[in-house]
Amino acid sequence: xSRRVGIVGAAVTPFKATWREKTYYELAQMATxxxxxxxLISIRDVDAAFYGIYNDIFExxxxxxxxxxxxxxxxxxxxxxxxxxxATGAYTMSAAHAYLAAxxxxxxxxxxxxxxxxxFDFSSMSAxxxxxxxxxxxxxxxxxxxxxxxASDSYAExxxxxxxxxPGDLKPEITAQISSILSExxxxxxxxxxxxxxxxxEEVINSRMVVYPxxxxxxxxxxxxxxxxxxxxxxxxLAISRNTGKPVVWITGVGEANEHSFAGKNQKNMAxxxxxxxxxxxxxxxxxxxxxxxxxxxxxxxxxxxxxxEISMAEFGLVPLGRADSLVEDGLMTPGGKYVVNRxxxxxxxxxxxxxxxxxxxxxxxxxxxxxGRGAALVHGTGSTVAQYTCCLILELQ
Amino acid sequence: MNDRKEKIIPSKYIPDVGAxxxxxxxxxxxxxxxxxxxxxxxxxxxxSAFFLALRDRKKLLGCKCSKCGLVRVPPFxxxxxxxxxxxTEQIEVEQIGIMNSTxxxxxxxxxxxxxxAPYGRGRVIFxxxxxxxxxxxxxxxxILVPGMIRKGTEVKLVFRDNRIGEVTDVFCVPTAELSRxxxxxxxxxxxxxxxxxxxxxxxxxxxxxxxxxxxxxxxxITDIISRMNSNDRARKDIADWKRNIQVKTRGGQFVIVIDDxxxxxxxxxxxxxxxxxxxxxxxxLLDGLSYRGAITDSVINKKLWISKNAEFTTVFKxxxxxxxxxxxxxVAE
Numbered sequence: 001x002s003r004r005v006g007i008v009g010a011a012v013t014p015f016k017a018t019w020r021e022k023t024y025y026e027l028a029q030m031a032t033x034x035x036x037x038x039x040l041i042s043i044r045d046v047d048a049a050f051y052g053i054y055n056d057i058f059e060x061x062x063x064x065x066x067x068x069x070x071x072x073x074x075x076x077x078x079x080x081x082x083x084x085x086x087a088t089g090a091y092t093m094s095a096a097h098a099y100l101a102a103x104x105x106x107x108x109x110x111x112x113x114x115x116x117x118x119x120f121d122f123s124s125m126s127a128x129x130x131x132x133x134x135x136x137x138x139x140x141x142x143x144x145x146x147x148x149x150x151a152s153d154s155y156a157e158x159x160x161x162x163x164x165x166x167p168g169d170l171k172p173e174i175t176a177q178i179s180s181i182l183s184e185x186x187x188x189x190x191x192x193x194x195x196x197x198x199x200x201x202e203e204v205i206n207s208r209m210v211v212y213p214x215x216x217x218x219x220x221x222x223x224x225x226x227x228x229x230x231x232x233x234x235x236x237x238l239a240i241s242r243n244t245g246k247p248v249v250w251i252t253g254v255g256e257a258n259e260h261s262f263a264g265k266n267q268k269n270m271a272x273x274x275x276x277x278x279x280x281x282x283x284x285x286x287x288x289x290x291x292x293x294x295x296x297x298x299x300x301x302x303x304x305x306x307x308x309x310e311i312s313m314a315e316f317g318l319v320p321l322g323r324a325d326s327l328v329e330d331g332l333m334t335p336g337g338k339y340v341v342n343r344x345x346x347x348x349x350x351x352x353x354x355x356x357x358x359x360x361x362x363x364x365x366x367x368x369x370x371x372x373g374r375g376a377a378l379v380h381g382t383g384s385t386v387a388q389y390t391c392c393l394i395l396e397l398q
Numbered sequence: 399m400n401d402r403k404e405k406i407i408p409s410k411y412i413p414d415v416g417a418x419x420x421x422x423x424x425x426x427x428x429x430x431x432x433x434x435x436x437x438x439x440x441x442x443x444x445x446s447a448f449f450l451a452l453r454d455r456k457k458l459l460g461c462k463c464s465k466c467g468l469v470r471v472p473p474f475x476x477x478x479x480x481x482x483x484x485x486t487e488q489i490e491v492e493q494i495g496i497m498n499s500t501x502x503x504x505x506x507x508x509x510x511x512x513x514x515a516p517y518g519r520g521r522v523i524f525x526x527x528x529x530x531x532x533x534x535x536x537x538x539x540x541i542l543v544p545g546m547i548r549k550g551t552e553v554k555l556v557f558r559d560n561r562i563g564e565v566t567d568v569f570c571v572p573t574a575e576l577s578r579x580x581x582x583x584x585x586x587x588x589x590x591x592x593x594x595x596x597x598x599x600x601x602x603x604x605x606x607x608x609x610x611x612x613x614x615x616x617x618x619i620t621d622i623i624s625r626m627n628s629n630d631r632a633r634k635d636i637a638d639w640k641r642n643i644q645v646k647t648r649g650g651q652f653v654i655v656i657d658d659x660x661x662x663x664x665x666x667x668x669x670x671x672x673x674x675x676x677x678x679x680x681x682x683l684l685d686g687l688s689y690r691g692a693i694t695d696s697v698i699n700k701k702l703w704i705s706k707n708a709e710f711t712t713v714f715k716x717x718x719x720x721x722x723x724x725x726x727x728x729v730a731e
Contacts, residue, residue: 208714
């Protein structure tokens with residue numbers, strides 16, 4: 001019988017376009033210090049560390065976690081790094097959950113950190129082309145990297161294939177409204193990179209095309225920062241909760257799926273994000289959720305692109321496939337609507353410090369659940385080429 | 399074959415050894431030029447036959463499962479995972495296929511592909527294959543724009559004249575742009591296509607009214623560029639960037655000079671011009687600079703022409719400056 005696992009502490013550093021004042025060592029320690037403080041425990045009470053760091057090139061080091069292990073006070077203890085593209089943070093939480101549920105440890109540090117924008121392109125004298133070039137090394141190295149594979153164009157493939165099947169969905173005026181809503185949400189998030197960058201739908205539509213069909217204000221922004229959670233098995237979690245006075249936010253469901261990298265018969269169905277479908281269904285099943293439209297109120301999903309946010313919501317079963325625009329048209333995710341989606345501003349406005357992003361999403365979901373005093377949240381990470389990887393977690397107050 | 403001597407990393411990407419300090423809240427922080435580099439003599443292994451067939455024989459190979467008959471192109475594997483790893487055999491497939499889905503078009507490329515933008519990359523199911531192969535997509539008629547190639551569009555595989563045994567040895571163009579002979583030819587090469595050369599659009603003679611519109615628009619452009627020049631964020635957008643852009647419109651011409659954080663408008667032509675922008679109506683450029691629609695979109699929609707596609711990078715910087723000024727205006731309000 002596996003043990004229940006819950007979140008008892010959390011912290012996020014500010015997400016910034018660049019942190020010249022701090023290296024990833026200090027960012028990692030900063031989030032760790034604040035997370036153990038939030039749980040009112042000492043780092044000496046933490047049994048194991050799970051590191052979410054996406055890309056060696058960003059950190060400019062292979063096995064970048066080795067340096068931070070001791071600096072975070074975890075010397076001589078278990079430490080493992082997870083790297084699954086954009087879904088790194090979510091998979092890191094999944095791994096920590098599994099070890100705790102199995103009884104290997106009583107407490108664990110889940111730490112995501114990324115220092116992306118040290119990458120710099122000296123031909124255009126700007127960071128972004130080099131950041132996306134670094135991510136470009138994640139594409140298939142024999143058949144796709146050399147013809148211009150990028151994270152944006154691979155997700156655009158999925159979005160355009162969905163639009164081939166559902167030509168009336170993902171309308172530009174709806175994606176623009178969603179981006180505008182997220183920008184308004186970011187106003188309340190003190191760690192958001194774009195906390196003060198509220199945009200109108202018109203501004204979104206007027207922003208430049210980056211990769212068709214994505215406009216600049218419909219794409220997540222690369223960030224630097226760290227996020228940390230303290231997870232604990234049931235008995236320990238309840239003891240910590242009694243001490244802090246904060247309720248345990250339980251991880252009641254976890255589900256993952258990785259699709260095929262390549263397309264065609266028996267391969268990836270490009271018009272679907274089946275990883276989101278299977279990942280969410282597996283998480284629902286573990287949490288005992290039979291109808292997510294009745295159980296899920298809070299969603300913190302990995303919005304790499306607004307269009308993908310809409311498709312993911314459909315794959316989660318929260319709106320019908322082909323009718324994702326109902327998120328706005330029927331007021332489902334507009335303020336006061338049925339679902340609170342990406343209250344932190346999402347990765348588009350809070351920022352995308354890749355390994356830390358999904359952990360930041362869990363931090364936001366935990367805050368919302370505690371604030372509301374009820375409900376269930378779906379936390380999601382997507383990654384790799386063509387939205388291949390998904391990890392979903394269900395968080396609940398009980 | 400390619401007998402050009404090229405470096406694995408072009409020199410323009412390689413910075414000098416050095417460092418600088420940035421001051422934040424009164425404290426200096428050191429930022430150093432740095433790199434991680436690793437060179438390879440990379441094994442092509444079981445893919446060798448595929449790449450050699452592209453390079454030497456202008457053939458497209460796939461692999462067919464001996465049990466289920468599924469044909470994968472490119473030949474990703476020697477044994478089929480769907481059939482308990484039954485062996486596959488290499489076969490040749492045709493060089494015409496259809497788009498598996500509508501392909502994306504990249505306008506803002508990574509550092510490695512800025513010279514290629516805008517470019518399409520999509521997946522083609524070639525006749526005789528069951529899976530889709532990733533290829534670059536081009537049109538022979540100018541800039542690739544949305545709607546030109548869609549799901550189901552028939553395309554033809556074209557071979558580069560200089561082939562090096564990489565997937566870049568081939569690309570696809572719509573068969574609708576080719577003659578019957580070209581469609582039927584196996585091993586069609588890029589030099590056999592009729593590429594429409596970029597021709598600078600001719601601007602009609604200006605009327606008095608056109609000249610009046612130009613004067614007014616020029617004053618407004620001068621004003622917005624002056625605001626860009628006094629906006630720290632906008633100046634940062636063009637830090638370390640130098641370009642002289644000749645702008646030609648119906649009512650008149652001028653030059654935008656970008657010089658490492660400074661931007662100015664001049665009516666006199668400088669000694670060197672890096673590229674030319676042509677827009678019949680100068681208000682098209684004014685709208686872009688004023689953040690009323692992106693200049694990038696005007697290029698895509700053919701309202702504004704640039705003489706070098708590689709200068710999309712500069713167009714992006716101008717779009718970013720427009721946004722920086724618009725943000726400052728919103729904050730001030």
